[in-house]
Amino acid sequence: MTLQHIIVEHPNPPENDPRYDGDAAYSLKTLPAGWRSSASSKALDEDLIFEKNVPIKLRDGVTILADIFRPVKQEKDLPAILVWSPYGKTGRGKCSISAIAWLEAGILPSELSGLEKFEGPDPARWCPKGYAVINIDPRGTYDSEGIQSPVPSRAMVQDAYDVVEWLAVQPWCNGKVGAAGNSQLAMSQYFIGESQAPHLAALAPWEGLTDNYRATVARGGIPDTEFAASIFGLLCGRDRFELLTDELVQPGQDGLYREHARNISASPSLIKVPLYMTASVGSVIHLQGSILAWKKAASAEKWLRLHGGQEWWDLYHQQDDLERFFDRYLKGLDNGWEQTARVRYQLLPFGPLSSPKTLAYKTAADFPPPEMKEMKLYLASEGALSHEPQGTTASVSYDSGDPDAIASFVWKSDSNVGVVGLPRIKLYGANDTQEDFDIYITLRKVDKDGQTLFQYCWPLDDLQAVAKAQGKPIPASHEEYPALNTAVYVGPSGRIRASHRKVRSPRPGDEEDNLSWPGWPFHPHDERQPVPAGTIVPIETGIWPANIEISKGEAIRLDLTPIKKDLFDFPWQLRNKITSSQKGTQSFHFGGSYDAHLILPTIQL
Known part of the structure; x- marks a missing residue:
């Protein structure tokens, strides 16, 4: 070309x-x-x-x-x-x-x-x-x-x-x-x-x-x-x-x-x-x-x-x-x-104590840290993420035209761990009326009381100092932060269009090798592979890097949605109305022959 x-x-x-x-x-x-x-x-x-x-x-x-x-x-x-x-x-x-x-x-x-x-x-x-x-x-x-x-x-x-x-x-x-x-x-x-x-x-x-x-x-x-x-x-x-x-x-x-x-x-x-x-x-x-x-x-x-x-x-x-x-x-x-240290990273607790100004750095020789171990969590009934696969098949579904549609699965930690590295996921998805569909993936941190947490990217005290110097209203708490991804981080995310699900492993030295991680799904995006309506297909994709601190009793929630849940980039976008251009009922299948799972890179704390 x-x-x-x-x-x-x-x-x-x-x-x-x-x-x-x-x-x-x-x-x-x-x-x-x-x-x-x-x-x-x-x-x-x-x-x-x-x-x-x-x-x-x-x-x-x-x-x-x-x-x-x-x-x-x-x-x-x-x-x-x-x-x-x-x-x-x-x-x-x-x-x-x-x-x-x-x-x-x-x-x-x-x-x-x-x-x-x-x-x-x-x-x-x-x-x-x-x-x-x-x-x-x-x-x-x-x-x-x-x-x-x-x-x-x-x-x-x-x-x-x-x-x-x-x-x-x-x-x-x-x-x-x-x-x-x-x-x-x-x-x-x-x-x-x-x-x-x-x-x-x-x-x-x-x-x-x-x-x-x-x-x-x-x-x-x-x-x-x-x-x-x-x-x-x-x-x-x-x-x-x-x-x-x-x-x-x-x-x-x-x-x-x-x-x-x-x-x-x-x-x-x-x-x-x-x-x-x-x-x-x-x-x-x-x-x-x-x-x-x-x-x-x-x-x-x-x-x-x-x-x-x-x-x-x-x-x-x-x-x-x-x-x-x-x-x-x-x-x-x-x-x-x-x-x-060749690698320094902050483990993010999320919530009001998450100021980047005060968080200590951990060190490592590489990223992900060499001590990282992968944890495989299977999608299961009743919105669970389980260490063991479910023997019987099941599914969840939502109306993909509904911007509020969501399917969630939760894993609660029984120890203190860090999720550090590149998560990835394998799903089995279908749409009953379309030959293509989009999946947006977000990992959210949930505290011991079931509250969904955010990471705040700008220190509150610095924002207060600017507001005071400029004679503007002084924010009293993190709850006043705008819904902008520069200010608030919701969690690691991924997205994939079903027709682009093709995965290829670039050979070392290939041009595409510069764009891929070993063991992380790489999509060449060089051809469409339509999904006949109602057909269940396996879809593997990567989730962007994570550096989350999880205490015993806290949880990671996997959210699947038909539209992106990242926050806006610019202040003028806050006026935008979020809609979904998708159609049909979207379903996700797991258990039995459907090896649907989430891979979390973890270190023990």
Whole structure:
């Protein structure tokens, strides 16, 4: 299949960004200590050099623009921290934490200078530590030349190589270049790493998916493009914009895996530089890919931190830890970073004591932890999950057109355990009228009193401090958190469209091997396998990673539903009415010859 690229005038010129200043000319100035971008922002602790709209010419003649920040006190031997995304560089962008997060995600305005790129490190914090921070407007973004692609892809690998090597020979640089940032800034780092530029020395991709298809637009083969469409609408450019006739998911189509999906899927096995990666439950699109990228990376020196918070809050509250990593690999300091455990993870208790600020980290040599043992729980009658299979066949069913429909199965623990790793499930499903149906899977934690619990991703005291500083109503408890997945985590989830149930084990070295876990069901999404109405078929699929603490007497509840139970991504979606487009009676069969079961990865506590 050959992709046909359609190039159009950019639908969103920079002037559509209310924060765009209209200035595309090069300038150099000193921002003095005490300077503020606004009355409420962080004041600079010392003088910074601000080079604005620095032109960088790429190998094909296209010029892109960068903002470069350096400390006045140090003229040379500065490592470069590259910050790469299409959201707009310094002080620009339609996307900001204040625009999309409740109460600034618990980040006080006085903690940030306003010089940072959205989801990127703040020059006001890093330049005084002896670093240069480079905010890039990639190809086609704002006033940078070229054709803009809305998501990171292999097309940017050569651009990244050129930028890294250009930075390394600047008179102020020590010849070492790293990169940092959340979300798309992390996704971009996978392709920066693929470039294997000689002067690339370290990467810190803090939460980035590896596979847009399987994480966002068609997870489980079910088209779901609302998040991607929202992001694309935030991108601005002066030049042109790339559309594709062979889209990831065509509206009304079956969501088969397409060639372009491969072009925007990372190959972590090509990354060889030291890595410090994070993943969090507060990111329902990045969690799986972040851990998978860490697992697949070829880097001999790589670290993973799995936390119970949310990426924006974590980015600006774990900077000392990141500084130790960069000091080791960008400055060459012998600071003992190598003694850091390769894997650190928080076990989440859920409920009001679940603040990521106070939870301790456990350590492991790998993920899942080597001591993990799989527990097989069989679906059984009366909504049970049993250690033993049921001898007689039985079934449960619901009206798939009912958005409140649910089938639940519960396992109560008789000891203290951690559910840590990648759960998976095998179901036997049918629909009485349709040849296809969707299954959404959620694991919920239930306390000893039968109450369903949530993990709160932003510390309540930090949210209260922001509310107080901004003169807004101060939340008194976690019950006031909005129903947004950035703020509240319901539990590990999975989803699968029955016609996409085909499972394949990629061979080591295959391109798809970068996207799969050993022993975890991998769906190639390369063909539809319709299910004749009324026919019962086996369906195996994976559930995204878990890190849940279960005390004796607490429970895990398996929920099966016809619509997704993840919370919304953005505040404006809270107005949306949840509906189901499915039809017919959906049934699940277990017991006897139906080996329906849930696999939980567990460790003893």
